[in-house]
């Protein structure tokens with residue numbers, strides 16, 4: 001084969017299909033939950049991880065017509081449904097851990113008159129499940145909650161639901177302001 005043909009073959013095998021995909025499929029697809037906000041799924045990252053293999057998911061695991069997909073629970077995923085068909089700890093990282101890799105629940109920074117206050121999901125989810133906070137105390141959506149004042153927290157709103165001096169250190173105690181605020 002001449003070099004030209006080799007180049008063309010490479011373009012056809014690699015270049016053309018991936019640019020076609022890039023043009024007509026959406027990379028990021030959002031899966032909404034009622035309780036814990038939305039989960040972003042990346043087509044491109046998956047096509048890279050498993051090869052350009054649509055039937056690996058469509059339509060056996062996820063129907064391409066999104067309204068045909070039911071809402072799955074984590075329990076069902078742990079039993080091998082939906083994302084759990086691969087995210088089982090052997091083909092890909094497990095749905096039983098790594099919650100933050102899929103759910104995008106990292107640190108949350110609040111700008112306040114008393115300096116930045118930080119909330120860490122990592123620290124809290126070591127002791128609590130998502131439903132200890134979502135959706136009753138906090139909607140799992142950036143900007144989805146009314147600003148709370150310290151006065152409201154002292155009466156049990158927002159962080160004050162637990163930071164009351166019994167479940168966790170109190171929002172009223174002058175010694176602890178600096179645990180949450182960079183003052």
Ligand code: HEC
Pocket residue numbers: 021025026029030031041043046047050052053054055056057058062063064065066067069
């Ligand atoms: C690793 C699994 C996986 C692979 C592989 C995959 N998809 Fe998807 N696809 C999904 C998921 C998950 C959704 C969202 C389903 C939902 O919202 O209910 C989706 C949704 C879609 C949608 C609907 C998007 C929308 O917004 O309406 C199209 C179209 C689609 N995929 C095309 C493709 C094509 C074409 C390929 C191969 C190039 C492919 N997918 C490969 C998992 C996959």
Ligand code: HEC
Pocket residue numbers: 031032033034035036039070071072073074075082083087094095096097098099100101102103130
């Ligand atoms: C591989 C990605 C992935 C991982 C890892 C993952 N989740 Fe999910 N989770 C999802 C997706 C996607 C949905 C939405 C499914 C749907 O609506 O069909 C969801 C839904 C949920 C829901 C709402 C439905 C339900 O089961 O009550 C909760 C709560 C939840 N996840 C918590 C967790 C926790 C806690 C962990 C870690 C132990 C975790 N998730 C790990 C992808 C993941």
Ligand code: HEC
Pocket residue numbers: 031039040041042045046049050056057061082083084085086087091092093101102
């Ligand atoms: C056909 C198998 C398969 C299915 C189904 C699948 N994944 Fe994955 N996923 C993989 C593989 C393989 C990797 C890369 C290996 C790893 O990170 O363990 C990966 C990586 C990821 C990553 C890390 C890379 C990135 O995009 O940030 C996330 C997040 C993720 N998957 C979310 C999901 C969610 C959410 C679902 C369900 C809606 C899902 N996956 C369904 C196979 C799959």
Ligand code: HEC
Pocket residue numbers: 036037038099103104105106108119121124125128129130131132133134138139140141142143144145
């Ligand atoms: C101790 C309370 C608490 C627990 C437990 C908790 N969260 Fe959150 N979560 C918050 C707070 C506070 C926010 C910020 C809300 C805001 O910005 O107004 C938040 C925001 C979020 C957001 C939106 C992030 C953004 O930047 O848009 C997601 C997604 C989320 N949480 C998912 C989860 C998941 C999944 C779990 C369980 C694995 C969980 N959370 C457990 C308190 C909690």
Ligand code: HEC
Pocket residue numbers: 117118119120123124127128132133137158159160161162163167168169179180
């Ligand atoms: C569901 C109950 C709950 C809610 C709601 C909650 N926390 Fe906590 N938080 C705890 C518990 C329990 C601890 C650990 C016990 C302790 O240190 O007293 C803790 C510890 C902390 C710590 C110390 C972490 C460390 O480094 O030791 C900070 C900072 C913190 N929380 C900030 C916040 C902020 C900010 C909010 C509101 C956005 C919030 N928490 C909401 C229960 C909660």
Ligand code: HEC
Pocket residue numbers: 110111112113114117118146147148149150151158159163169170171172173174176177178179180181
């Ligand atoms: C458990 C964590 C936590 C502790 C402890 C805490 N704060 Fe806050 N504080 C926050 C968060 C989070 C906000 C932003 C809330 C929002 O925007 O919804 C805030 C907001 C504020 C604000 C602006 C709103 C207002 O009420 O005027 C001030 C000022 C403030 N804090 C001062 C303090 C002082 C002083 C202390 C100590 C007596 C303290 N905070 C203890 C987490 C905490």
